[in-house]
Amino acid sequence: MSNGLAILLFTVFALLSGALLRFLLHGSRVPYSVALLLLGLALGAVAQQPWLPSWAGEFGQSIEHVAGIEPQLILFLFLPALIFESAFAMEVHLFRRMLPQIALLAVPGLIIATLLTALLVRLALPLDWGWPVALMFGALVSATDPVAVVSLLKEQSSRKRLETLIEGESLLNDGTAIVFFVLFYGMVLGSVTDSGVAEVGLEFLRVVCVGALVGLLVAAVVVLWVGKVFNDAVLETVVTIAAAYLGFIVAEHGFHSSGVVAVVTTAVLLAGVGRTRFSPEVMHYLRHFWEMLAYIFNTLIFLLVGIIIARLVALPSLGMWLSLLLLYIGVNLIRGTTIALLSPLLARLGIGLTRDKAIVLTWGGLRGAVALALALSVAQQSQIAAEIREQVLFLTAGLVVLTIVINGGTISALLQFLGLAQLPAAKRATVVKAEGLIHAEVADLLSFLRKDELLAHADWASIERSLEGLRLSPQFEASDPGPEEDLEIFYKRQLLESERQSYWNQFGLGLLDHGAAGRLVEAVEAALDGTPELGPRPKLLALWSDPPWLERLARWGWLHRTRFRHLAAVYGTLRGYLQAQQAMRALAADLAPDPAMADAAQRQIDANLQQARQCLAQLRRDHGAAVGQLESYTALRLLLNRQRDAVQHLADEGVLEPAESHKLIDRVEQRMFELARGRADALDRQP
The missing domain is CATH 1.10.490 (Globin-like)
Incomplete structure (x- = not known):
């Protein structure tokens, strides 16, 4: 089977498996990403087994092809789109307010975690690693993976501020981790001599600042381009896709800086100052497109990670399994220690940090595809001793599986235990009021429907009983409203x-x-x-x-x-x-x-x-004349909106054929575009 056909077969299977899992997991507390990872591990373990029927041979070959994917391809194919969607969907105002906390976790926090992890590897694990290898491994596994964390939070979290803090940290600490990983990786290979603190600091600033500058320039080009487009959903969406990948590739390959920082910068700028430059009618479509693309890529990458781990990671001795267990416990303790050391500052910066949220922040430090891709790049480096390569790959893969399955699988229970799965009492009280408005509207509709002759024989008593017991969610039940x-x-x-x-x-x-x-x-x-x-x-x-x-x-x-x-x-x-x-x-x-x-x-x-x-x-x-011109523009825009809605309504009713309705809508929107473009010129002609 050719590589292309094998990849196509895997993609189709992954999407069908994801759809089936999503259907089966509906209403359960098992995270979708955890289930996908376990399915990938199972597929990788059973593929190419001699007891499989002959018809499964081609599928086994596709699994083998996928397991041999290049590590760089994992990063360059999946990471830009997933990071862009996550940053683009964030509430920019909240992200800006929390940026001091996010930066504190992403830079000093990761440095502390890297040093403590290297110390753990050197002193507590039975591994014959020198300091360069230990530091390289510490940088490799200390960054929380944005793919894993973002996917989990969107399934489990109901706290926007906590979600933004964890998500923002995972998006930005990758830049810090890559700087140190590349530095220590060069030391292991002998291509980089020992560097001082000043050199490391300058290199970190260069990587982050250049990445941010690339992201800024890409965002500026996108804003200028889409500002000249009116209501072209396909074009404006394609431009954002190109922006995500172009910024990542240019930053990584062109300037050897942080592609993740470039993508995050582009996405945040487009979601903030750039949001008003996109056609207003396109934003809803644009966000739905990126949500769908993120779902597809998350399905593929979690399944792929499971298959790669099952196929490429060799089962080691009992001593290595014990080392993995110690490493998992130690990494969680190190993350807790790091957050505890930074908590006095975290509590005073941004929006603050409570004890319960610090616990969730600790337990939510998942590792995922980024750490695995870096470990695979180490495993393919022949200049490093084979034993060390196997140990790095096994420990990284094991840590990825354990954090996603154990931490990710229990985060929902932790949120429930800490009372963070529910809204705060005061906010819950306002939501209950909003729910009352919803029920009032339903009651008005009920009164209207009772008079409908086509519903004359409906069982209204049963319908009213059903409505009485209906609530939006148990978390909105009335309770003590708080102070x-x-x-x-x-x-x-x-x-x-x-x-x-x-x-x-x-x-x-x-x-x-x-x-x-x-x-x-x-x-x-x-x-x-x-x-x-x-x-x-x-x-x-x-x-x-x-x-x-x-x-x-x-x-x-x-x-x-x-x-x-x-x-x-x-x-x-x-x-x-x-x-x-x-x-x-x-x-x-x-x-x-x-x-x-x-x-x-x-x-x-x-x-x-x-x-x-x-x-x-x-x-x-x-300024009566100018205000009159502006009010005329507003009135005409309202009328054009109504005209477009009327055309669409007739098309929905089948009165107009699609071709006719599209032509009419295009004419109306062209007039809107001309109106918006000509307003400034018209104002200039005022006396």
């Missing part, structure tokens, strides 16, 4: 989150341009930092104030664009802010834990509305 201070914080945070989502919804409808959406989101995220406050918003107030230099710009014809861009920013943010505040006021009473909090929130929102309306009235008095 009133916590209730108020979570209540305000939920209102601010709804305000931020309102801005993104307006941007998606084309009612806010990228500049206004970015300013409004930045303002509400500033209000979310620390103790959340509903108002006022100092940055917005500074923007809305009419500076004396604004009118002087009108005397200079070539500065018209600057003047009207400022007016457009003021009008856009005012309009978006007013609409979001009105929506937030409607939610304030429904979500409030008690009437007093609702009254206080509504008073602040009313003050926000009054202030914004006064600024809008002043803007209309001072």
Whole structure:
């Protein structure tokens, strides 16, 4: 069987196996990634066995071909896409707030873990390794693998902040680990002489900074490109795929820096400042595409890791099994020690760190495909003694299996035991209020359906009983809501989150341009930092104030664009802010834990509305012609949105053929594109 056909057969089998496992594991507590790894181990163990039937021979050959995959191919094929999806899906505001904690774990934390692991290998394990080999191995296994950690957290975690901390660490500590791995690997081979602390530090800074710069440049190119595209989901998605792989390859091969840092930088920038540059209609499609691609790649890589370990790792003596057990225990203790040493700083930086979250952070230090790929590269190096190569590969593979199966398989139980599988009591109280709104809507629909003559003989009593027992999730059951201070914080945070989502919804409808959406989101995220406050918003107030230099710009014809861009920013943010505040006021009473909090929130929102309306009235008095042009643009965009929706509705109803509806939608969207492009030029023509 040819290599290409063998890989195709394995890919089809992997996807079908993943689909079957996903179906069988639905509702269970067994993590999908753990089940895939165990299946890969089983497949690798039984492939090519003499007792298999003859028809299984070709499948066994495909397993052998896959087991011989190049280590670099594992990193270059799977890692860029998986890291990009993970970083792109992160909440950028939360990541930015937690960056000091993430950096502390990813750099000093990994250095401590590397040194302690090397010390463990030298002093506690019966291995004849020198310090260069021990340090190389320490760097190899100390970094938590982003592929394994991210996959696990998305299945098990219900705490966004804890998930971001573990995920962010796993994404960034790879750069630190690779610097030290390459350094000590060179020492083992004799190509690198002993280096001082200063040289190592400078090399680390070079690798990280160059990787970040590559990611920045790639993100800038993508932003410039997609900014010239309107609602082309295929093109904008393909550009992000190319960006993920291009940044990784250029950083790794072109500059010998960290490809992971480059990809993380690109993804975070595109998810943050670049989000408003993508066509609003494309973002939903784009995120779903990356989620699907990550699922496919996770299925392939966990199955592949299991097969590689089963096929390539030789079973050693009893002494090596005992060494693996000691190493597993020691690595977990070292991670706990590292976090304990850093906990005084971790508790004061970012959003802080509690004891329970520190325990989860310790137990969530999984190793995976990255560590295995580096170990395979060591195993293929003939300049290293065969015994050492076999020991490195066995211990790394064993550590990967044990951390994923034991730590990954029990993380859900640990979260339950520590009470972290449920939402905090105060937030749970606000979710219960939201659930009440959902049931109220269902009750209204129930009253309407009772009058439907096509449902005249429905068993309404049974239906009502079914609805009475229906709850979104047991974690939302009412309980002690906690201190009133916590209730108020979570209540305000939920209102601010709804305000931020309102801005993104307006941007998606084309009612806010990228500049206004970015300013409004930045303002509400500033209000979310620390103790959340509903108002006022100092940055917005500074923007809305009419500076004396604004009118002087009108005397200079070539500065018209600057003047009207400022007016457009003021009008856009005012309009978006007013609409979001009105929506937030409607939610304030429904979500409030008690009437007093609702009254206080509504008073602040009313003050926000009054202030914004006064600024809008002043803007209309001072710049009536420009505001009229902006309002005309907004009205036309609303009408074009409705026209596009009407065409799509008729297509869904079968009134229009697909070809006809596509042509009509293309015409409407072309008009939208021309409108957006021509707005600045039209404003420039204003007197």
